[in-house]
Amino acid sequence: MPDGSADTKPRTMPAAEARTLRSPAALVRAGLVPPGAEPELDRLTARYAIAVSPTVQGLIDPADPADPIARQYIPDMAELETAEQERSDPTSDVPFTPVKGVVHRYPDRALLKPLLACPVYCRFCFRREVVGPDGGLLSEAELEAALDWFAATPQVREAVLTGGDPLMLSPRRLGHIIRRLSAIPHLDIIRLHSRVPVAAPERITPEMLYALETDKALFLCVHANHAREFGTAARSALRALNRAGTVLLGQSVLLRGVNDSAEALEALFRAMLAARVKPYYLHQLDRAPGTARFEVPIAEGRAILRALRGQLTGLAWPTYVLDLPGGAGKAPLGPDFAVAEGADWLVEGPLDGMRQRHAEPPRPAHGFPPPHPSR
Incomplete structure (x- = not known):
């Protein structure tokens, strides 16, 4: 194929x-x-x-x-061969867990993991040591304690539902979570990360769409790694979500043997946009145990993306990131098209590959540019 x-x-x-x-x-x-x-x-x-x-x-x-x-x-x-660089908790969820089901690494946002079950289990999953069919479902008391933590933490402006896959919850339970989060004044954004629209699109029912209704800004990050995942049923589910007012973003992992070519990534990003999904993140592989066969070197990933710059719309351009071990955050990996040379910049044109010198304007004597003259 x-x-x-x-x-x-x-x-x-x-x-x-x-x-x-x-x-x-x-x-x-x-x-x-x-x-x-x-x-x-x-x-x-x-x-x-x-x-x-x-x-x-x-x-x-x-x-x-x-x-x-x-x-x-x-x-x-x-998968049973663990490389020296691989870790059981590569993104360091455990040290940043104030209450069960919550991960708080960034100042203004936190994860809520209401369950650890998924519609499919990816062989490269960074939480593969904890996800599984037993579900890891928070009890009613644990879920309420997690939601209370969000309500009591005013610096958190965004709640990110992940897991596991939050769309594996029943519409009743998911609707309760969305309503509780929506009632917290300091929360501006609710974000969900899910494989369901492409792996189990039959779950996007009218009841599920109703559960997602909120006056807050709601974003759904759809995890997909290959253009063929956007089949007829997936596109239909994504259209239903889009019509219901859900903003759709795309999240992918750069994977050896799946999408490690300019042609495969271009097809993936074009398929996302055609399904009204904006490519958001392209992740460097998280080094979970037994995943080494999927890893693409960063230099190769940068070269693949460099080959795409200027060849497809900027709407299709995700941020290529590495989630650093120890909870240090997601670091953008480029590629770069500008290098400093003295006080100037040499900027490479994506269309012609030629470098042009871009001189910086002189600094004003007092640190502020003069006002524009009245027109």
Whole structure:
């Protein structure tokens, strides 16, 4: 299948396959792993959860051993090999958890993790040590304590619902969370991060849309890594969210064998925009255990993005970031098109590759530019 085809027709699944696959045996029956792999994969499953939703199953080409959709979701024994640089908590959630379910790293925003279940389990997930089918659902008391923390922390202006996947909550429970957060005067923004619109679009029901209603600014970050994830059902779910007033942003991870080429990233970003999703972040891989096979060197990532600058609209341009270990925050990685030379700048034109000198204006004697003359 071509890298850039967002309109590739999903394969038709028998009724027996139209359920989430959660075991190596189920993957064998679906033809997604060979029968001989089952015993070893059982050992892997004891550590890391498996879930491949019906929608994702329909996007996989089982005849392609390098299928970029399969690579994201089908388990591989390499996941049991932990590299020296990998960490069980690569983004340092634990040290910044004031109450259960809350992570507060940045001054003006905090995460709320109401559950740790997802519609699918990505093989590169940075929370793979804690997410799984048991759900990690906050109890009623724990959820209320987390919401009370937001109400009592006035410097926090933005609540970010993540997990796990907040759209795996029932509309009733999600609606309660949105209403509680909406009633907090100092909160300006509610943001949700989700795979659901592309991995389980059937969950975007009228009840779910009603649960998301709020007078606050509400943003939904859709996690997708390949253009083919924007199939017919996904585009329909995203249209419904857009019509309901939800602002849609795109979040991706740069992944070896999935989107590590200028052609694949261009197709992904164009597919996002066509679905009314603004590319927001392109993440350098978080070094969770067993994920080394997905890592693309930063220099390569910068070169790929440099090749795209000027070739596609600025609307498609995400911020390429590395979430630094220890909770130091997301650092932009470039690429750069300007270098300082003395008091001037040499700025490279994305269209012609030529460098032009950009001289800085002289500093005024008193530190402030003179006022413009009246016109």
